[in-house]
Amino acid sequence: MFRKRRVLFFLVVALAGVALWLYSRRGPYIADGSVLLVNLQGSYPEAPPEGIWAKLLAPRETALAELLLTLRKAGKDARIQGVVARIAGLDIGWAKANDIRDALFALRLAGKRCIALLEDEVGNANLSYYVATGCERVYTAPSAQVALRGLIAHYLFLGGLWEKFHIEIDVEKVAEYKTAGDTLAGKEMSPPHREMANSLLDSINELYLGTVAFSRGLAVERVRSIIQEQGPSGPQQLLDSGLIDGAKHLEDVWLELGVDRDHVVLENTYERVPATAVGLHTGPKVAVILGAGTIVLGESQHTASRSLAGAESLRTALSEASDDPSIRAILLRVDSPGGSALASDIVWRAVEGARRKKPVIASFSDVAASGGYYIASASTRIVAQPGSFTGSIGVVFARPNVRGLLTDWGIHVESITRGRLAYLDDITTPLDAEGRARIREDVERTYELFVQRVSDGRKLEKGQVHDVGRGRVWTGAQAKEIGLVDALGGFYAALDLAKQEAGIPAEQDPELVFLPAAKGWWQTLTEGVDSKLLHEMPRFLRELARAYPKGLPQGPATIMADHFWVQ
Structure with missing residues (x-):
């Protein structure tokens, strides 16, 4: 009797193993005509945090490569009719925005529906909107105060901060556009820094305006006037300017697509679909x-x-x-x-x-x-x-001299060296x-x-x-x-x-x-x-x-x- 039970136990384990293997190869069940819902938010790091504390305590961050693969799988999957992208709180740069927008646009080229829903609560949402233009239709939530007021770049200069603490920063750099030292030790933009900063902002601005114009079927100068002169905010102004297609809640988007809850696939579920299952x-x-x-x-x-x-x-x-x-x-x-x-x-x-x-x-x-x-x-x-x-x-070199700070705190430092230039590694001695x-x-x-x-x-x-x-x-x-x-x-x-x-x-x-x-x-x-x-x-x-x-x-x-x- 015991022997039969043992055989039965191992048989159950073997069958469970086969089932898990088949599941890992095919992934979760996806109904025909499904729509994938992706929530675009956060920083999408190239390399997500590692370590036990990051895995246990920090919210899981989706790597950019994971997101791009998810969207690419959807483009190849005959069971997926379209993708809805809810966009709120993106914390990325323009290159990652390019990558995500390209992936959304590729869905359209693959014959899939692609709808963006902007749910940024308030503020200048240029980058979120830029990503959204990869989709065929762009909506905002009815109560979202999304604003498009043009681009702005901030530069911080810390020189005045160190002065308050009597810390000197010695900087050597090659060459005039190497501005990391200026940021650390300066108080304002140098002429080369300002020239470079304006050039960078102009380049990004032309990318932004040109992409929006192409996506919305508008002239570039018309888009420039709308965003940089009018600065529309709120659903009605954005709709009147031709930058969005309307204001809808997510439930209204499902009605537009004609799908019920059983045909909505969440991103974390679809991530488990193996790439090989759709030929990738x-x-x-x-x-x-x-x-x-x-x-x-x-x-x-x-x-x-x-x-x-x-x-x-x-x-x-x-x-x-x-x-x-x-x-x-x-x-x-x-x-x-x-x-x-x-x-x-x-x-x-x-x-x-x-x-x-x-x-x-x-x-x-x-x-x-x-x-x-x-x-x-x-x-x-x-x-x-x-x-x-x-x-x-x-190349930039920066070396602090903290002697003034130590003196303020009543700390006296004396150094003894062997070598005329040994003091170069001493941050309590000024450079000669x-x-x-x-x-x-x-x-x-x-x-x-x-x-x-x-x-x-x-x-x-x-x-x-x-x-x-x-x-x-x-x-x-x-x-x-x-x-x-x-x-x-x-x-x-x-x-x-x-x-x-x-x-x-x-x-x-x-x-x-x-x-x-x-x-x-x-x-x-x-x-x-x-x-x-x-x-x-x-x-x-x-x-x-x-x-x-x-x-x-x-x-x-x-x-x-x-x-x-x-x-």
Whole structure:
């Protein structure tokens, strides 16, 4: 009797396993004629927060790649007749907005209905509206006070703050457009800074107005007049100006589409539909490597409060992808304002080495500037959205002198050195002329290396690189005109170029392999735990840790920032 029960138990377990396997391959049930509801809100990070506390305490953030795949699956799924995008509280830049808008517009090209519902409660909603124009119809909630009043850019200057605390900031930079030091130590825009800021805002504004005009069937100058002169707000003014199609609640949208509750598919449900179930991700492999956050030495780290692109993590991932014969191409997705010059150069070399073995296509998100552009310049091709911010080929050095602050607090500091220039690392000693000259030499040498790397990677003369460098930031549209990027487009435009470079047939959709691979449950659980603490753990847990194949990770390393931060 016991033996029969045991056989029955294992049979039930086996059947359950088969059922789970089938479910994982086919996903949840989706009725024919369904409509997908997506809530577009939040920041859509390239690399979502990792670590046990982020997973347990912070709200789950959808990665941009996840959202784009969800919309792409809907475009291929015969069971989905359309998508409704509720837009409220987007916290993204113009490049991510480009990517999301492109994905919505692609649904229309695939023959799907696409309706946007703006539910921003109040305020200047230019970016949310820009995303909404990817849809065939745009509505606002009847009580939403959505306003379109034109673009504005803010710049903060902290020099006056440090003065109040008697802190001096010494800045050396190359060259005149490298404004990070001005922001830190200055009190107002320099003429080059103002020139660059106006140029960037003009470029984004023309992108915005031109896209709205195309989407709404209006002349660009008409849209310019509506938004910049009239500044419409509220459903009626927006409707009268031709910028929206009406004011509706979500329930009214369902009535327009003729669907009931059983035919509405929520985003978190549809995410579980495998890409392979609709014919995607069935082709050769393409590696996707994320360079997201400030570029630093060591390992990558992504938390709710910061994102670091670690040179060691990126080097390892690039090496793994380039050595794997099953991976045909590499897509390097960059969303970084820069960081350590040394770390950037390490990653540049890894990208250059990978490019010798297979195509490496760089894809720019919101920001790929300074060190972010540095690492991408070694790729085979570079693709940026028109609204990406890139370039900033330059170097800045900033050094605080806190002696005045310490004196105010009654703290006296005396330093003893061995070496005439040892004081350069002492933030309680002001720079003299010799020290400043030495730092200037180091900054200029780092800039020359930066220019050389871009020259080598982009196959440009050094003089050409300097002409478009000097620390100047460009939009993706501007960068295309001056040769810093090869093509305009988003994640999937870069993927198409990777397919082309790797000789993958256009009709095949590559399987995407994200590197570094996602962390296992044990590594996530013990993230940031210092190995010394293991001595305080119960014996059985210590033995479990030792038995774990990769061992426990060490605690977070102290990152000694070098003098040069490419920002």
